[in-house]
Amino acid sequence: MKCTLDIECEVVEFLPCEPGKPPVRLAPDWLVAQCIRRGNRLFAPPGTLYDDPECYRLVLNGVATAADDECRAKDTRNPEQMAAAQKALKRLQLGIHPDDFKAFEAGEMVGYDAKGNSIPGPNAKPKTEDEE
Amino acid sequence: MAKLKGKGTVLQQTISSTLTDVAQITDIDISGEASLDFDSTTLDGGVYETKDLTGYSSPGTVKFGLFFDPALAGHQAIVALITTPAACVWKVKYSDAGPSSLTYTSAGLGLEQKVVTKDGLKATVTMNRTGAPTRA
Numbered sequence: 001m002k003c004t005l006d007i008e009c010e011v012v013e014f015l016p017c018e019p020g021k022p023p024v025r026l027a028p029d030w031l032v033a034q035c036i037r038r039g040n041r042l043f044a045p046p047g048t049l050y051d052d053p054e055c056y057r058l059v060l061n062g063v064a065t066a067a068d069d070e071c072r073a074k075d076t077r078n079p080e081q082m083a084a085a086q087k088a089l090k091r092l093q094l095g096i097h098p099d100d101f102k103a104f105e106a107g108e109m110v111g112y113d114a115k116g117n118s119i120p121g122p123n124a125k126p127k128t129e130d131e132e
Numbered sequence: 133m134a135k136l137k138g139k140g141t142v143l144q145q146t147i148s149s150t151l152t153d154v155a156q157i158t159d160i161d162i163s164g165e166a167s168l169d170f171d172s173t174t175l176d177g178g179v180y181e182t183k184d185l186t187g188y189s190s191p192g193t194v195k196f197g198l199f200f201d202p203a204l205a206g207h208q209a210i211v212a213l214i215t216t217p218a219a220c221v222w223k224v225k226y227s228d229a230g231p232s233s234l235t236y237t238s239a240g241l242g243l244e245q246k247v248v249t250k251d252g253l254k255a256t257v258t259m260n261r262t263g264a265p266t267r268a
Contacts, residue, residue: 005150009150009151009152010144010150010151010223011149011150011151012146012149012150012151012221012223012235013149015221015237015263016221016235016236016237016263016264016265016266017263017264017266018263018264021264026146026149026221027149028149031148031149031150040268044150050148050150052148054147054148055147055148057147057148057152057205057208057209057212058147058148058150058152060205060208061147061152061205061206061209062205063150063152085205088155089153092142092153092155093142093153094140095139095140095141095142095225095227097139097140098156111140112137112139112140112227113229114134114227114228114229115134115135115137116136116137116139116140116227
């Protein structure tokens, strides 16, 4: 079963293990070969081809597109459901809290800074005197 | 030094070695991680009871609550760990800029659903962690 990644995702190369112990590989070589390394983390870029019996779950999660008939057959969503999954995924990746969904959709905020405060979006409302 | 908010924290599950976000989580409870000891008090000891370390540490458990959507692929991937038991690697990404993270492996996993009249369909997922975690 095959699919291609639509967005960059982090890949777990090795199972978590104690320092000093030999690491046990989780990600297969064919996947690692397509990845980009940043520091000690591994990222699969958009376009990464997966050949794995479980990869249809990436498609259903909205992060990948089916690349063969076997994978396409697992995706029974209608276009509306696909669009909803993509929209939800974007919010999810940014960790948007349900209380802020409305503001995020309206472009009033685009995420959170390191302190957890909202980062103003292109449609951010000007701050009132009380907020400043 | 920083006081991090819970808001913005993300739990990720590996699917085909790739971390994908779990949606609609309301709370995460990481507990039970501890170095283990035993009571080493002896009859000829002093006044105070004593403890010695066993040399082992308990990896503990992770429990999280979520608005459960049985049709959502991400939630189905969690249920799949019960129908087809398998270890799975998870990552908690905290809300700081790094972001700091805790990566761990789950062994046994449980799912409890709660259906009530005055709330959405909720579930609690409990996982026993196994082995050492990776903190970054």
